[in-house]
Amino acid sequence: MAERIRIKDIAERAGVSVGTVDRVLHDRPNVSKPAREKVEQALKEMNYQPNMYASALAYNKAYTFCLLIPKHESEAYWEEIEEGARKCEDQRRDFHIDLEIRFYERSNEDSFKAVSQEIVDAKPEGVIIVPSSLEVTRGFTDQLHQKGIPFILLDSYMPDLRPLSFYGQDSFCSGYFAAKMLMMLAGNEKEVMLMRQTKDGHVVSKQQDNREVGFRHYMHDHFPQIVINVLDLPLNGTRNEYQKMMAQYFDEHPATHHCITMTSKAHLVGDYLLKSNRRDVQIMGYDMVGKNAKCLREGSISFLIAQHAYMQGYYCVDTLFRAIVLKKKVNPVNYMPIELLMKENIDFYRRTQI
Structure with a gap:
């Protein structure tokens, strides 16, 4: 097991106070340029890797993610998307993740516009979108870009909208x-x-x-x-x-x-x-x-x-979590497996597989 590096060890290596190291690690102000350079050099020499999970937990911030999907019947593909998304929300509950699911009428562009505007006004930390038409969806995503709110496209890939990531089949x-x-x-x-x-x-x-x-x-x-x-x-x-x-x-x-x-x-x-x-x-x-x-x-x-809808819902929420909470890089395009089911193998299909 790698030896745990303490802030005290970094301070001694850099020749600065523990408080200075803490401010550099959390990108806080009131650190002189020479002191910052000393700490950064010490971090490099010691191959310091921050524990992003611990930092996120310690930060104790609440995050709201919105999932925008079409209204649907019970047992539909979209219900599995919801189940997977809720599963990830539950598994990340220690990080104060709150998932709000909003619905629009699939064939109604005015419905999409109205609900998407409600999401913009709510100012969430991240959004997952099942798109409407390209131009109508662009009106929504342009606002998200302006406000610095990252978003993921689900089901339909529209690279021109510059999403953080995409999940769905090719x-x-x-x-x-x-x-x-x-x-x-x-x-x-x-x-x-x-x-x-x-x-x-x-x-x-x-x-x-x-x-x-x-x-x-x-x-x-x-x-x-x-x-x-x-x-x-x-x-x-x-x-x-x-x-x-x-x-x-x-x-x-x-x-x-x-x-x-x-x-x-x-x-x-x-x-x-x-x-x-x-x-x-x-x-x-x-x-x-x-x-x-x-x-x-x-x-x-x-x-x-x-299409592994459950998996798509789970990973969309998890990707927002990793990008926003843990500040990690995420894959921009994520194609789901194409799996063929027939009478002979349907009972072996793992619907909730992650």
């Missing part, structure tokens, strides 16, 4: 991978169905949009002969509306046996396939949430790609 690679896995089952088919959730005909998530780009890139390069039929389900539609739209689709496309969605809503199609007894059709999707897991076990979902 969306393009994820979509490319999804297409490759789907074609292991559907390589001899004439057509597949791509189910999207849209508002006014547009996908509301940049992440899902990028996944689709990756998916189509693979299909264009390797299976250009397969037709991709798109079924757009309205974001705020009812289950009855969805059932009617899916029934019409499959009546008009009896050759469709394999489907895919870039969302966590594969269970919408999976439930319909089970209830309508269409046992020759499967869908592939994202996120190991309860409703998807049920359909995977019952055979209407072929594969799920796990």
Whole structure:
């Protein structure tokens, strides 16, 4: 074990008082330039490494972090994000970390603006953001930069906004991978169905949009002969509306046996396939949430790609902690693993793995 270096030892080495060493270590005023240089030289010669955890605990300062995410249903991907974030908050409770979770309506830019302004006015020490559109999010992050508040982007990477860090999957690679896995089952088919959730005909998530780009890139390069039929389900539609739209689709496309969605809503199609007894059709999707897991076990979902949402939530809070409280450097880009789940391995998936 390395010998513990005391402030008294540094003072003796530098030929200054203990109080002078303490002021230098904590970057306080009232230290002459010659004295500061002596202390810094002694620190270098003694290879002094400060105990940042002890210093942070001794400082006894309270920190507020804000997590801005879309409103969501129970059991959704976002709920796992919350659980992971709360777990990290609990583990760092000795450092007086307080996590406030704020919600906005995903497809409503005015809602994002209003809630983000509330966060700016609250003056937190750090922020975690699930972005809206680039320009709307920029209005928020520009204010954070002006006030010196570091922020992390979650789910969608927008490097132009200059975040402290990012956590999420590489969306393009994820979509490319999804297409490759789907074609292991559907390589001899004439057509597949791509189910999207849209508002006014547009996908509301940049992440899902990028996944689709990756998916189509693979299909264009390797299976250009397969037709991709798109079924757009309205974001705020009812289950009855969805059932009617899916029934019409499959009546008009009896050759469709394999489907895919870039969302966590594969269970919408999976439930319909089970209830309508269409046992020759499967869908592939994202996120190991309860409703998807049920359909995977019952055979209407072929594969799920796990995003480790719990891990993302945990590490976003932990990264703010390390950067702000411990004043450590953090990785600017953190891509999550792309993990494929199927009926045979779903019970071994560790949802709360850190």
